[in-house]
Amino acid sequence: MTMHATNAATDSGTASGAGARLRLDPTRCSGHGLCAELLGEHVALDEWGYPIIADRAIPAQLLADARRAVTDCPALALRLDIAAREGAARL
Amino acid sequence: MSAAASGITSSTALWYTSRATGVVSLIMLTGVVVLGVAVQKHGRLPGLPRFAVVGLHRSISLLSVAFLAIHIVTAVADSYVNIRLTDAIIPFAASYEPLWLGLGTVAFDLILALIITSLLRARIGHRTWRWVHWLAYLSWPVSVAHSLGSSTDMQSGWLLGLGIGCVLAALAALAWRVSEGRRPHDVPRAARVSVLTEQLSGGRQQ
Amino acid sequence: MATQPSDTSVYQGSDFRRLLPYPDRSLSLEQHRALYGPASYRGAPQVLIDEVRAAGLTGRGGAGFPTYRKLEAVLRAAGGAVVVANGAEGEPASCKDRTLLYSDPHLVLDGLQLAAEAVGARQAYAYIHPDQRVLRRVREAVAERVRAGVDRVPVTVVEAAPRFIAGQETAVVHRIEGGLALPRYAPLRVSERGIGGAATLVQNVETLAHLALIADYGAGWFRAAGTSDEPGTLLATVHRPNATPRVIETAPGAPLGELLGLDAATAAAGGGSAPRAVLIGGYHGTWLPADRATALPLTNAALRAEGASLGAGVLAALPADCCGLRETARVVSYLAAESAGQCGPCLNGLPRIAHALRVLAGPGVHARERADVSRWAGQIERRGACHHPDGSIRLVRSALTVFEEELWRHGQGMCVASNDRAFLPLPSPMNPPRTDEDWR
Numbered sequence: 001m002t003m004h005a006t007n008a009a010t011d012s013g014t015a016s017g018a019g020a021r022l023r024l025d026p027t028r029c030s031g032h033g034l035c036a037e038l039l040g041e042h043v044a045l046d047e048w049g050y051p052i053i054a055d056r057a058i059p060a061q062l063l064a065d066a067r068r069a070v071t072d073c074p075a076l077a078l079r080l081d082i083a084a085r086e087g088a089a090r091l
Numbered sequence: 092m093s094a095a096a097s098g099i100t101s102s103t104a105l106w107y108t109s110r111a112t113g114v115v116s117l118i119m120l121t122g123v124v125v126l127g128v129a130v131q132k133h134g135r136l137p138g139l140p141r142f143a144v145v146g147l148h149r150s151i152s153l154l155s156v157a158f159l160a161i162h163i164v165t166a167v168a169d170s171y172v173n174i175r176l177t178d179a180i181i182p183f184a185a186s187y188e189p190l191w192l193g194l195g196t197v198a199f200d201l202i203l204a205l206i207i208t209s210l211l212r213a214r215i216g217h218r219t220w221r222w223v224h225w226l227a228y229l230s231w232p233v234s235v236a237h238s239l240g241s242s243t244d245m246q247s248g249w250l251l252g253l254g255i256g257c258v259l260a261a262l263a264a265l266a267w268r269v270s271e272g273r274r275p276h277d278v279p280r281a282a283r284v285s286v287l288t289e290q291l292s293g294g295r296q297q
Numbered sequence: 298m299a300t301q302p303s304d305t306s307v308y309q310g311s312d313f314r315r316l317l318p319y320p321d322r323s324l325s326l327e328q329h330r331a332l333y334g335p336a337s338y339r340g341a342p343q344v345l346i347d348e349v350r351a352a353g354l355t356g357r358g359g360a361g362f363p364t365y366r367k368l369e370a371v372l373r374a375a376g377g378a379v380v381v382a383n384g385a386e387g388e389p390a391s392c393k394d395r396t397l398l399y400s401d402p403h404l405v406l407d408g409l410q411l412a413a414e415a416v417g418a419r420q421a422y423a424y425i426h427p428d429q430r431v432l433r434r435v436r437e438a439v440a441e442r443v444r445a446g447v448d449r450v451p452v453t454v455v456e457a458a459p460r461f462i463a464g465q466e467t468a469v470v471h472r473i474e475g476g477l478a479l480p481r482y483a484p485l486r487v488s489e490r491g492i493g494g495a496a497t498l499v500q501n502v503e504t505l506a507h508l509a510l511i512a513d514y515g516a517g518w519f520r521a522a523g524t525s526d527e528p529g530t531l532l533a534t535v536h537r538p539n540a541t542p543r544v545i546e547t548a549p550g551a552p553l554g555e556l557l558g559l560d561a562a563t564a565a566a567g568g569g570s571a572p573r574a575v576l577i578g579g580y581h582g583t584w585l586p587a588d589r590a591t592a593l594p595l596t597n598a599a600l601r602a603e604g605a606s607l608g609a610g611v612l613a614a615l616p617a618d619c620c621g622l623r624e625t626a627r628v629v630s631y632l633a634a635e636s637a638g639q640c641g642p643c644l645n646g647l648p649r650i651a652h653a654l655r656v657l658a659g660p661g662v663h664a665r666e667r668a669d670v671s672r673w674a675g676q677i678e679r680r681g682a683c684h685h686p687d688g689s690i691r692l693v694r695s696a697l698t699v700f701e702e703e704l705w706r707h708g709q710g711m712c713v714a715s716n717d718r719a720f721l722p723l724p725s726p727m728n729p730p731r732t733d734e735d736w737r
Binding site: 275276280282283284285287291292 | 652729
């Protein structure tokens, strides 16, 4: 098993580093699905009800809804990363 | 009930307002409890998206605080009985019905804690917020005790029916809350995979 | 400087004796020092890091990350630093770390001290597999060093949880902090924020052993083995039919076919009892057809071209009369049970994939299970807090590719296996986790 963190450079595969990203803490998420309701164009649900978040920046017109999804998530599993820094890698 | 209490029923608009807003608050708080359980159980209200269930839970709880504020202020302002503003925060110190009023104060204090921590949820973190939120299960019965004990109206007639309705709704919510969930996530973490594996080998296809 | 252990300058056979000169014994502090001398402290942080960079040492725990980068990240991070020797070895098919820890714990502990100096750490931990024999030996070794006063940074030995993912970085930090060995999702890596908020270096024990040797003999010596892109030696656990698993010390560039005893001719002919498939890397690794594997050198460069990688250094040649689908189903059932159960995709996907594989390991066509597995694999990939789902589906996908023919045979009601014998090792007795205590 890969015990160590993957290279941050390889994690930031997508071109646009800048902009807001919706990040999910999968250990907190229990599949309520509010985020998919509020951000249908950015978040889909898998067959068990857990969110699949698009791997791209959130368009400006969806930002308000994204903030609401972050606040309303019953598990507080979402975070909005405004920074351009892509170094927050999953381990 | 004391003689002073029976004299209240023929009193001022302030007192009526206090009683009315008290009843409305109780109904709203019952709704908040039911909605809270619905959120936790990933439940749906027919026709409503999930974010609406969360939204209603929050809106109604905030609204109930507004009604509670009126309930308290009118009770304090009314001159027939001596209730001070501090009796709304410090329990069991009132000269009028110290026990039943005191319970109302306790309930109000708990509700304030619930509301404030919920408004600051992102700051204080999920764990702390959850610990405090368990107090909801205490605040509701205390509110009911306050209602029944300090109000003669609620001890008969349609208001009693209302009170019983609220209790039944809350009991139903409680039963729902403690019922077993069907999803792997509803089980304690360490057992989730083994529960699902057993379900799968038992032949139940998902 | 002590005498150099004898070894060859370039790969020739598997006759390296750098890390395990006496694999059947356990060296005391005195014996260790007689061979290697005392730990070669540099006197200041950073110095050793430059040498490690020149040596080209990469992590031997599975990811193969350049070690100097990890060291630098921890050194650069603000606040205090902590170093951890990761000897959890949760991979059941691997015993190289345990063997190293038992045979020469002082080499690893020297490396730990040197790493601590290089990153300016003031506290060290040895996170060790719950094998009581190994654990006891490591504790004794630490006590020996305390008595001799040779360590500059205090070392605390922590018993790892007996779980497959117990060695995952954030799980290591979590466990050492006193909690459960569960991975955590965090915006910062452990190298920036780990144990008690301090920058934490989590390094595999074999990597630390190499680091100690580089400190003694230099980057040039380290590079005298292996290839120029992948220098140094490495420990591997080799599983061959009808043989007990062996830990060997080899180097990148070694012919894989020779290490696994695959005869090129019989593998190509596909006849008789020659293995037809090999597993590279471990239970998060990849199956390869034996005839392809035979032609490969043991390098990440060559393996990556086949979709594989060295991983935890497990090399297994599947006996010809073992069914690869059945073996994979057994392993994936284990991997599913070892999920932390924290993340929805993993806890829902892995048990379902395991169940479907058990069905595919039996007779019949089962097209639906085949399609389900593909769909689920795609659905859980990279959606957990750790790489457990990713590694597991890597194994699954390679199995469905390499054992395509076997799937067809099962569809006809046939199977290569003539008995129930299991080949790949799994914990025995199986103790799937059921409560939180199983994660301590």
